Amino acid sequence: MLNEELKIKIAQLLPAIEFEEGGEWLNIHVPSEAFRSLIVSLRYDAGLDFDYLFCLTAVDWKTHFTMVYHLTSTIHRHHVVVKVKLDRNNSEIETVSDIWRTADMLEREVYDLFGIKFLNHPDLRRLIMPDDWKGWPLRKDYEDPVNMIKL
Amino acid sequence: MDVTKSKAQADFPGEIHETAGGGIVLSKLDEVINWARSNSLWPLTFATSCCGIEMMSVASAKYDFSRFGFEVARATPRQADVIIIAGTIVNKMAPVLRRLYDQMADPKYVIAMGACAISGGPFFYNTYSVVKGADHVIPVDVYIPGCPPRPEALLHALITLQGKIKAGLTREQIKETSFLNP
Numbered sequence: 001m002l003n004e005e006l007k008i009k010i011a012q013l014l015p016a017i018e019f020e021e022g023g024e025w026l027n028i029h030v031p032s033e034a035f036r037s038l039i040v041s042l043r044y045d046a047g048l049d050f051d052y053l054f055c056l057t058a059v060d061w062k063t064h065f066t067m068v069y070h071l072t073s074t075i076h077r078h079h080v081v082v083k084v085k086l087d088r089n090n091s092e093i094e095t096v097s098d099i100w101r102t103a104d105m106l107e108r109e110v111y112d113l114f115g116i117k118f119l120n121h122p123d124l125r126r127l128i129m130p131d132d133w134k135g136w137p138l139r140k141d142y143e144d145p146v147n148m149i150k151l
Numbered sequence: 152m153d154v155t156k157s158k159a160q161a162d163f164p165g166e167i168h169e170t171a172g173g174g175i176v177l178s179k180l181d182e183v184i185n186w187a188r189s190n191s192l193w194p195l196t197f198a199t200s201c202c203g204i205e206m207m208s209v210a211s212a213k214y215d216f217s218r219f220g221f222e223v224a225r226a227t228p229r230q231a232d233v234i235i236i237a238g239t240i241v242n243k244m245a246p247v248l249r250r251l252y253d254q255m256a257d258p259k260y261v262i263a264m265g266a267c268a269i270s271g272g273p274f275f276y277n278t279y280s281v282v283k284g285a286d287h288v289i290p291v292d293v294y295i296p297g298c299p300p301r302p303e304a305l306l307h308a309l310i311t312l313q314g315k316i317k318a319g320l321t322r323e324q325i326k327e328t329s330f331l332n333p
Contacts, residue, residue: 137279144279147242151276 006078009048013041020083025070027081035084036094042071042080043099049073050080053100056107058114060140064088065116069096086116095121113138162186164317181319188232188258189316190220192309195231197251200238202265202299214302219309228254233312235305236291239267239274240282252289260316262308263291266298273298 003026007019010026014034020027030038042050055070065086072079086093095118097103107118108127115136118124126133135142143150164186165178198206209216210224225231228251240248252259263285266272271283285291292315295308 142279147279149276149283 002078006080010042010080013045014038023081025079025081027083029083029085032084032086032093035082039069039082039096039099042082047076049075051075053096053102053106056096056103056110058086058110058116060088060114060138062088062140065091065114067093067110067116091116092119093117094119097121112136115139162317182317185317185319189313191223192221192233192260192312192316193223193225193231194221195228195234195251195255196224196226197234198237199240199244200267202237202268205299205302206235206237206264206305209302209305214306216306216309219306219313221309228252229256231255232258233260233262234289235262235264236268236285237264237299239272240285240288241280242282243280245282245288248285249288258316260293260312261285261289261291262293262295262305262312264295264305264308265300266296269294269296 003021006026007021010028011017011019014030014037016031016034017038018029020029042048050071050073052072052074053069054072055068057068059066059068065088067084067086069082069084070079071082084093091114093116095103095107097107097118098120104122105127107121108124110116111118111121111124112126112129113136125131129137135144137144163178164182165176168175168177198204208214210221216222221233228234232255234252234255236248252261263269267274267281268285268291271278271281274281275283282288293308293312295304297304300308
């Protein structure tokens, strides 16, 4: 499906969605409270069928976080990038690990490095850093006087 | 008996006298051992990032470090005697590197290849995870600057290491004498 057709179809799901165009992929900004229901629709609605989550990451903008999900459909060969703005002081979002199994590890990685909590995640532990590590290393305001040399 | 001094190989440390039915070699055993060691260095197949790609290039046909006696790359530290630290060493990798080094049989040599292995390089500032120089973990014999270094630079480092082994000096003695610039 072309980006334009995809845009029309997704706009029908939720009026509050903002679109961002100009890139190769269609970018959509979703309010965090509507995120879970929308992502279920993207996965299971006929004609959308986003059955493959190929990237899950987060961005720290200093004022807020953005969760970024890259989805693709192996059936229809179309792609979408879902972005969700999160409050920096209370960063929580519903898990998608029950929809795409790969999100289990990816969400653990994001939790490990950004400290974003994934609600209803089956096993939210640190993935890469040692279990007793303090803090969230990829946050922009992260400081570590032992390992870090400040410029 | 007629003893004639032959043109020995230029880098052989000693004299070869050819006689009828054989020959006589005059040298010091230590020097012969060092000469043999320096020409048969077995590097460990070890690379942690992009310098590793450059190291593979040096191993392949175009640059070919087997010309200098490095062709027998080993996948186990127990059979290797030189480790080329090709890439970034992170805090989690440091104990692994230490163990690999400890498992290598003596005499063993270390080359720190590239900015990351020397000092942390581009990851020196504002990082929580990178060791600021592999020499915090294991002793290093030869450092190669570059990000990543040219293949010629690695070849130069390998030849420098051979020179160091042939000289048979300790780190401190080398600092004093500098065999490369007599």
